[in-house]
Amino acid sequence: MSIHPLEEILHPQSIAVVGASDSGRGSGFLAPLIQYGYRGKIYPVNPKYSEIMGIQAYARIRDIPGPVDYVISTIPASQVLGMLEDCSQKNVKVVHLFTARFSETGRKDAAELEHKILERARNADIRLIGPNCLGLYYPRERIAFHDDFPEEPGEAGLASQSGQAVGEIIRMASMRGMRFSKAISYGNAIDFNECDYLEYFAQDPETKIIMMYIEGVKDGRRFLKILRNVTATKPVIIVKGGRGESGTRATASHTASLAGTMEVWETVVHQAGALSAGNLEELVDLSTAFYFLPPVLGYRVGVAGGSGGSSVLAADECEEAGLNVIPLPSEIREELKSKGSLIWDWIGNPADMSIRIDRAFDTGDMLEIMAKNDNFDLLIAFMRGPHHRGDQKISADAVLERHRIGKLNNKPLLIVMPDFGPGIEDDEEYAWMRELMIEVREKLVSTNIPVYPSIGRAARAASKLIDYYQRRRSR
Amino acid sequence: MSTNPLEEILHPRAIAVVGASDSGGRGSGFISPLVELGYKGQIYPVNPKYSEVMGLKVYPSVKDIPGVVDFVISSIPASGVLSMVDDCVQKGVKGIHLFTARFSETGRKEATELEKELLRRARKGGIRLIGPNCMGVYYPAEGIAFNNGMPRESGTVGLASQSGQAVGEIVGLAAQKGLRFSKGISYGNALDFNECDYLEYFAQDSDTDLIFMYIEGVRDGARFFNTLRDVTKLKPVIIVKGGRGRSGTRATASHTASLAGSVEVWETMVNQAGAISAEHLDELVDIGAAMHFLPPILGNRVGVAGGSGGSSVLAADQCEGAGLDVIPLPVEISEELKRRGDPTWDWLGNPADFSITADNFDMGGMLQMMANHPDFDLLILFMHAPWRRSRRGNSQPISIEEHLKNYRLAELKHKPLIVVLQERMWGGDDIDDMRKITAEMRNKVIAAGIPVYPGIGQAARAAAKVINFYQKGK
Numbered sequence: 031m032s033i034h035p036l037e038e039i040l041h042p043q044s045i046a047v048v049g050a051s052d053s054g055r056g057s058g059f060l061a062p063l064i065q066y067g068y069r070g071k072i073y074p075v076n077p078k079y080s081e082i083m084g085i086q087a088y089a090r091i092r093d094i095p096g097p098v099d100y101v102i103s104t105i106p107a108s109q110v111l112g113m114l115e116d117c118s119q120k121n122v123k124v125v126h127l128f129t130a131r132f133s134e135t136g137r138k139d140a141a142e143l144e145h146k147i148l149e150r151a152r153n154a155d156i157r158l159i160g161p162n163c164l165g166l167y168y169p170r171e172r173i174a175f176h177d178d179f180p181e182e183p184g185e186a187g188l189a190s191q192s193g194q195a196v197g198e199i200i201r202m203a204s205m206r207g208m209r210f211s212k213a214i215s216y217g218n219a220i221d222f223n224e225c226d227y228l229e230y231f232a233q234d235p236e237t238k239i240i241m242m243y244i245e246g247v248k249d250g251r252r253f254l255k256i257l258r259n260v261t262a263t264k265p266v267i268i269v270k271g272g273r274g275e276s277g278t279r280a281t282a283s284h285t286a287s288l289a290g291t292m293e294v295w296e297t298v299v300h301q302a303g304a305l306s307a308g309n310l311e312e313l314v315d316l317s318t319a320f321y322f323l324p325p326v327l328g329y330r331v332g333v334a335g336g337s338g339g340s341s342v343l344a345a346d347e348c349e350e351a352g353l354n355v356i357p358l359p360s361e362i363r364e365e366l367k368s369k370g371s372l373i374w375d376w377i378g379n380p381a382d383m384s385i386r387i388d389r390a391f392d393t394g395d396m397l398e399i400m401a402k403n404d405n406f407d408l409l410i411a412f413m414r415g416p417h418h419r420g421d422q423k424i425s426a427d428a429v430l431e432r433h434r435i436g437k438l439n440n441k442p443l444l445i446v447m448p449d450f451g452p453g454i455e456d457d458e459e460y461a462w463m464r465e466l467m468i469e470v471r472e473k474l475v476s477t478n479i480p481v482y483p484s485i486g487r488a489a490r491a492a493s494k495l496i497d498y499y500q501r502r503r504s505r
Numbered sequence: 506m507s508t509n510p511l512e513e514i515l516h517p518r519a520i521a522v523v524g525a526s527d528s529g530g531r532g533s534g535f536i537s538p539l540v541e542l543g544y545k546g547q548i549y550p551v552n553p554k555y556s557e558v559m560g561l562k563v564y565p566s567v568k569d570i571p572g573v574v575d576f577v578i579s580s581i582p583a584s585g586v587l588s589m590v591d592d593c594v595q596k597g598v599k600g601i602h603l604f605t606a607r608f609s610e611t612g613r614k615e616a617t618e619l620e621k622e623l624l625r626r627a628r629k630g631g632i633r634l635i636g637p638n639c640m641g642v643y644y645p646a647e648g649i650a651f652n653n654g655m656p657r658e659s660g661t662v663g664l665a666s667q668s669g670q671a672v673g674e675i676v677g678l679a680a681q682k683g684l685r686f687s688k689g690i691s692y693g694n695a696l697d698f699n700e701c702d703y704l705e706y707f708a709q710d711s712d713t714d715l716i717f718m719y720i721e722g723v724r725d726g727a728r729f730f731n732t733l734r735d736v737t738k739l740k741p742v743i744i745v746k747g748g749r750g751r752s753g754t755r756a757t758a759s760h761t762a763s764l765a766g767s768v769e770v771w772e773t774m775v776n777q778a779g780a781i782s783a784e785h786l787d788e789l790v791d792i793g794a795a796m797h798f799l800p801p802i803l804g805n806r807v808g809v810a811g812g813s814g815g816s817s818v819l820a821a822d823q824c825e826g827a828g829l830d831v832i833p834l835p836v837e838i839s840e841e842l843k844r845r846g847d848p849t850w851d852w853l854g855n856p857a858d859f860s861i862t863a864d865n866f867d868m869g870g871m872l873q874m875m876a877n878h879p880d881f882d883l884l885i886l887f888m889h890a891p892w893r894r895s896r897r898g899n900s901q902p903i904s905i906e907e908h909l910k911n912y913r914l915a916e917l918k919h920k921p922l923i924v925v926l927q928e929r930m931w932g933g934d935d936i937d938d939m940r941k942i943t944a945e946m947r948n949k950v951i952a953a954g955i956p957v958y959p960g961i962g963q964a965a966r967a968a969a970k971v972i973n974f975y976q977k978g979k
Contacts, residue, residue: 135849135851135852136852137851193815194814194860195816198815243815245818271818271822272818273825274821274825274826275831276822276832276856277822277825279821279854280820281818283853284817309822309962310819338669338670338760339666339671339760340674342748342756342757342760343745345748346748346752346753347784347785348752349749349753350750355750356752357755378755378756378759380752382756382759382760385606385607
């Protein structure tokens, strides 16, 4: 099998940052490479400086003494053609164009310049990422474009037409315990496009789930063909930007994409076996489920740990998401009765823990019993810590033990933990509870358990996960 | 006009807590919030087993209390309730809140019969009941609360809920959005006072101008919808219905012994009565905040500003998906940008993506133009915390005050304005900075009378429901 063209350029021995400077936009790409400890050579390029961030700077690319594999361009659009000449002389393999203001401006001269750039790059055998994008995050190679991305690699691959979306997705997903093999922001996609990125992640052994943010597809037929093949082995979750009239206008001015009609899009994505998410939160919700859960093949859910109204609304939201909130199996009632529970005939599914009389019987006991029962395909548990001022301080491990985390028979489990921000006042008095629950969440995600801020989001993610595995099985 | 029967019991001169204890459980749980909120009347713990609870003298029974007792909170087991009611009748008690549960919601016959007898005896003795199986009254102006940490400040939202857990959650969520309550009442099985009484009460209550309800089942459907139709002419009513599906209906039966009924019928009737239906508690509070802070919005043409790249595109999609009309940027604004020499004048649209603008872009000026333009019925503005956290110490703090000045919010307030300020999960490292900065910024925007949402989707859906409410009312 031949090496994928993207694979060839993603392991550069050296990176030049053209338009680098000590501060402002020109510093944005240099600083993360230094901070992440990129192992190859870093060459800042700017005729105005002799040294940038403690590294020798060069006036032009052709002045760089050693070989240059990868170039990040932050110079104005008008200077790009000249820079490409230099790159050609230096045998650069790829240029990532952060440089923008091309076809997305809607201006004729800018679109023509973009066209010329592609032509020049093709003639010189240089591949392009972008333009109008933030480029590459590849933790294994210690390449990043923001300084707050995680250093550890993971198994999610992300291709996005928006760099802002990459930042938002990585920050949200990190809090849920996910890590990335690579994430690529690819903007206007004049050379490598969505098909190349999808195909790359499909064959990439470092990637087990694929996330995409797409505004417009350059080659629809090829995209769907690749998509149909890859979804048989790896889940692909896609957010489509530009679904309505105004969103379509916005994609044109953002990445010069023709968004196309939404109905067609939804249908073909679904037929290809991929999953569609409505926004970035849902993308992260779905990905979290795929990242951590095994294939789940049935919809019968056991819900525990809510109280009163939250249990009622949990049942409603699970059912509306397509899960089957089955009545509590009679074996469980019998077991509760034999253990002397006073609510054996009253408690149901969802198991409303506020009705228990006996403090010895807690959410963990209920979850343990549900986990043993074959009638449940998956469990969703509300994770609660102390929440009244008078409550005793306990450790994060004690909260986990109360819910028997790690002792639930490997039953697929999703945790719901409301993530309340601090209120207007009364903040300080409750700080320890919030810190405790953040510690609990961090322990959960580090043991590969998906965590959601609300039952509705957990239920919708679980239901789509099950849809995917059911369809994959019947293909 | 006669006084509303609820009004008569909500200003007690003294409260007795029957079943009070020092154990740290629910027995002491009702006394400590009363003390914390500074309830001014007498608090009488009642329990034959103790002589003192939380520094207060304890009485063996309600009869033994020396002074008047207007209101009783019962946290004793169901089996002791009938004789307690007899004591209360002797003492001239006006209202009893029964935290006591395990009645009809257990699905057991004897428990249901006990509940009936309880109602019969209370009626005969002239005592009104809140509950059973509920958390009772939160009335900050009277210093009455049932959880520690409930806000001391009063507001103008009235809340009636069949779930006490929901009251706690709603009050907490609402506090973050700057909403405060006149009263919040958890009413459980609704044996005596039911949803109709609470709705009527809030309708005539001069402290309340917005009504929230969480309902699992309606005891008197015809009266409820007649009342609702009348009330929505005076005050907006936002309702969450619990028990919409099969499993939820099972859950309402075991929670508050409610018959949930069909959700299609419910939705139709709520809608016809002019009320607003919300799906869950977050949405209830989202819509409530828009109702509370915004003037009537008369059309659905929205201007969106301040996003960047993908977030602007998805903002447009989510606004349109919610039913708002994201009109193209009016040509007068483009012309004005051109006149001012803005290099992105022909590129900037609606949503206005501020990531494409030049470094010296006058953000405040752009927002002002949008606020002044008659084609926009409302504006949604993305705001960002003044600095991005860096795990490697690169952060450059700017004061929140200085940062907020860039937006010139005061000059936008003649247009209905909603702010989106992203609040995501923060990790342990971030807790002391980003979380606090975001919270402080949110609080300052809310203090300026502007509703704040954590995402564009929530903002757009809340706005669309409020617009729909005003359009129906025309």
